[in-house]
Amino acid sequence: MATVLDKELKRQVTIDGAEYTVAVDPDGLRLIGKGKRRPEVELRWRDLLSGDAAMAVALNASLSKNGRPATKPAPEQPPEPARKRVPKKTQR
Numbered sequence: 001m002a003t004v005l006d007k008e009l010k011r012q013v014t015i016d017g018a019e020y021t022v023a024v025d026p027d028g029l030r031l032i033g034k035g036k037r038r039p040e041v042e043l044r045w046r047d048l049l050s051g052d053a054a055m056a057v058a059l060n061a062s063l064s065k066n067g068r069p070a071t072k073p074a075p076e077q078p079p080e081p082a083r084k085r086v087p088k089k090t091q092r
Helices: 047-051 054-063
Strands: 007-017 018-025 028-033 039-043
Touching: 028 047, 039 054
Parallel strands: none
Antiparallel strands: 007 018, 018 028, 028 039
C-alpha cells in the first residue's frame, strides 16, 4: 500500500552541477533553483494527466528568465524624433 501524499515533500538534486530543490505536493511538482524563491519548472498533476504537460512546461520555460524564446525577437526600432513645427514667416 502506498503512502498518501497529503503534505509537501522536498528533496535536493544536482543537475549539471547546479543544485535544485524538488518539491512534490498534492497539487503537482516544482523545480526550484537553490536559494531562489520562484520555481523554474512547475507542473500540475492535472496537466500531466490531460496531456497539457508539454504545453505547461514550454509555457513556464518561455516565461522564466532563463528560458530561451522559440523565435528570435525582432529588433526594436527607435521612435522617430518629434519634429518641431516652425511657424511660417509672414510677408509684409
